[in-house]
Amino acid sequence: MKYAPPAAPRGASAEAGTVLVPYPPFWRQYPSRVGALCLVELQKMRRDRTELVTRAIQPALWLIIFGETFSRIRAIPTGSVPYLDFLAPGILAQSALFIAIFYGIQIIWERDAGVLTKLLVTPTPRSALVTGKAFAAGVRALTQAVVVLVLAAVLGVALTGNPLKLAGVAVVLLLSAAFFSCLSMTIAGLVLTRDRLMGIGQAITMPLFFGSNALYPVALMPAWLQVISHANPLSYEVDALRGLLIGTPAHLALDFAVLVVAVVLGVASASALLGRLAR
Amino acid sequence: MTGKGGNGMDVDGIPPAVLCEELRYRFGEHRAVDGVSLRVVPGEIFGLLGPNGAGKTTTIRVLTTLLPLQEGRAAVFGVDVARRRMEVRRLMGYVPQQLSANGALTGRENVSLFARLFDVPRRERRDRVAESLEVMGLTGDADRVAATYSGGMVRRLELAQALVNHPRLLILDEPTIGLDPLARSGVWERLNELRATTGMTVLVTTHSMDEADTMCDRVALMHLGRLRAIGTPAELKSALGEDATLEDVFRHHAGDALNDDRLPQGGFSEVRTTRRTAGRLG
Ligand SMILES: Nc1ncnc2c1ncn2[C@@H]1O[C@H](COP(=O)(O)OP(=O)(O)O)[C@@H](O)[C@H]1O
Ligand SMILES: [Mg+2]
Numbered sequence: 001m002k003y004a005p006p007a008a009p010r011g012a013s014a015e016a017g018t019v020l021v022p023y024p025p026f027w028r029q030y031p032s033r034v035g036a037l038c039l040v041e042l043q044k045m046r047r048d049r050t051e052l053v054t055r056a057i058q059p060a061l062w063l064i065i066f067g068e069t070f071s072r073i074r075a076i077p078t079g080s081v082p083y084l085d086f087l088a089p090g091i092l093a094q095s096a097l098f099i100a101i102f103y104g105i106q107i108i109w110e111r112d113a114g115v116l117t118k119l120l121v122t123p124t125p126r127s128a129l130v131t132g133k134a135f136a137a138g139v140r141a142l143t144q145a146v147v148v149l150v151l152a153a154v155l156g157v158a159l160t161g162n163p164l165k166l167a168g169v170a171v172v173l174l175l176s177a178a179f180f181s182c183l184s185m186t187i188a189g190l191v192l193t194r195d196r197l198m199g200i201g202q203a204i205t206m207p208l209f210f211g212s213n214a215l216y217p218v219a220l221m222p223a224w225l226q227v228i229s230h231a232n233p234l235s236y237e238v239d240a241l242r243g244l245l246i247g248t249p250a251h252l253a254l255d256f257a258v259l260v261v262a263v264v265l266g267v268a269s270a271s272a273l274l275g276r277l278a279r
Numbered sequence: 280m281t282g283k284g285g286n287g288m289d290v291d292g293i294p295p296a297v298l299c300e301e302l303r304y305r306f307g308e309h310r311a312v313d314g315v316s317l318r319v320v321p322g323e324i325f326g327l328l329g330p331n332g333a334g335k336t337t338t339i340r341v342l343t344t345l346l347p348l349q350e351g352r353a354a355v356f357g358v359d360v361a362r363r364r365m366e367v368r369r370l371m372g373y374v375p376q377q378l379s380a381n382g383a384l385t386g387r388e389n390v391s392l393f394a395r396l397f398d399v400p401r402r403e404r405r406d407r408v409a410e411s412l413e414v415m416g417l418t419g420d421a422d423r424v425a426a427t428y429s430g431g432m433v434r435r436l437e438l439a440q441a442l443v444n445h446p447r448l449l450i451l452d453e454p455t456i457g458l459d460p461l462a463r464s465g466v467w468e469r470l471n472e473l474r475a476t477t478g479m480t481v482l483v484t485t486h487s488m489d490e491a492d493t494m495c496d497r498v499a500l501m502h503l504g505r506l507r508a509i510g511t512p513a514e515l516k517s518a519l520g521e522d523a524t525l526e527d528v529f530r531h532h533a534g535d536a537l538n539d540d541r542l543p544q545g546g547f548s549e550v551r552t553t554r555r556t557a558g559r560l561g
Contacts, residue, residue: 024398032398033396035395039392040381040392043388044384047383110381113381113382114379117375119396121371122397123365123366123397279346
């Protein structure tokens with residue numbers, strides 16, 4: 001057997017009393033942890049392609065039924081932009097939201113199955129674990145986004161072909177999914193059970209969605225809803241996606257800033273509560 | 280192996296693999312661990328024995344930094360568990376009581392994840408993962424999804440995960456619970472080979488006195504949060520009489536707790552929980 005003796009680990013000094021295993025500095029560990037957890041997500045997705053299809057059904061229905069109908073009756077004034085084009089970025093954001101907002105269920109499942117326990121005894125700071133999970137949700141959302149975008153293109157939505165803008169779309173989706181999955185993990189850390197998390201997830205997704213600019217321009221909303229919409233990270237996501245994908249005027253710098261701050265706060269609150277799941 | 284000595288004192292000035300001094304842990308009012316002091320000598324297989332509810336898992340969860348240290352002192356190879364958590368984690372491989380491999384990933388992916396999380400350098404990673412899988416006899420099944428593994432294979436996969444960072448201390452919580460006799464001996468066989476080739480220190484909990492008797496260099500008997508006796512199985516048995524078994528020793532020190540507790544409390548349902556987890560792996 002070629003198993004190396006562990007008694008003298010790499011770099012341990014001869015007097016075995018002092019234990020000094022050299023390992024990468026903190027700034028290099030962080031991205032490597034995030035990368036490792038994103039890779040796991042890809043490996044899992046590769047084996048579950050049916051999910052990609054089943055999850056595409058809902059956005060397809062929104063685009064085909066809701067989008068086509070409202071385009072025809074012209075109920076929602078969107079200026080020179082066809083309603084279907086206006087709607088597509090909103091549906092893109094919605095499909096990412098649905099994936100992310102229930103991502104905390106995976107954390108609870110991993111807690112129940114003992115997987116989380118083992119992750120917590122690796123030399124990984126809790127914030128790195130949460131960030132890794134958050135971007136893993138982002139990776140999943142991105143794969144889904146490709147399906148929705150292809151669908152939108154087939155329905156004749158005039159999407160940008162600019163690779164730089166498409167890269168921007170990917171970043172926006174990644175950040176948003178990371179934030180909403182942190183929100184989900186935070187709730188998971190508070191309620192601790194799958195059923196309650198499902199309930200709360202279902203209770204907040206629709207208000208988040210309808211209380212944003214995903215379906216209609218903010219200007220159409222009553223004043224109180226406009227306030228909510230401005231406090232809703234989903235609105236900033238949709239604003240950026242719309243600007244990048246179909247070229248409507250957008251506040252890109254503000255949108256990115258809001259999303260980055262939201263992710264930082266989300267990671268902080270989810271990591272603070274992660275310990276509750278481990279007890 | 281130097282670690283075979285009986286008294287658990289430091290060997291050649293090397294700090295003990297595990298040191299607990301007056302360790303206590305409470306869940307609310309309930310004292311799960313109530314003043315445990317022990318030393319594990321580098322290189323030995325040390326068994327923490329006791330019926331369900333004795334406080335074995337809680338002790339281990341403190342040692343692995345999963346639970347905060349409430350009272351007392353604990354160190355792994357001289358590294359303080361409360362103050363240097365990240366360093367302590369790098370020294371250990373841990374297999375929890377519950378089956379915990381990720382059923383959605385293949386065996387190789389499961390091990391590879393831990394190689395990354397323990398910063399195994401990129402150019403060594405592939406070999407180290409293959410080596411861990413081979414040591415646990417899983418090379419042929421490495422690219423199958425873990426959800427299709429038997430209970431014994433999942434246990435060996437978890438051992439492979441725990442070994443990939445070449446830990447100096449391996450901590451196993453009830454490694455054979457819920458396994459059939461054949462799978463049990465398979466797990467122990469692998470552990471023995473590993474110990475023979477590497478001299479790794481192993482801290483193992485079990486409520487099976489038979490297994491502890493044959494496999495452990497030294498054992499500590501735990502009951503209601505306290506250690507009742509500590510020594511080599513031979514020492515403990517001969518102190519009691521000619522034909523004494525370890526089970527007799529335990530009965531002598533802790534009354535009939537072993538048999539009382541085994542089925543009505545935790546025992547059976549614990550095995551069922553473990554099984555259920557195994558079934559849910561997909
Ligand atoms: N999370 C917890 N909350 C409350 N009590 C607990 C918890 N975990 C364990 N206990 C209690 O602590 C005692 C010791 O449990 P444990 O360490 O799991 O024992 P063992 O591993 O020896 O079976 C038991 O009485 C158990 O009920
Ligand atoms: Mg236990």
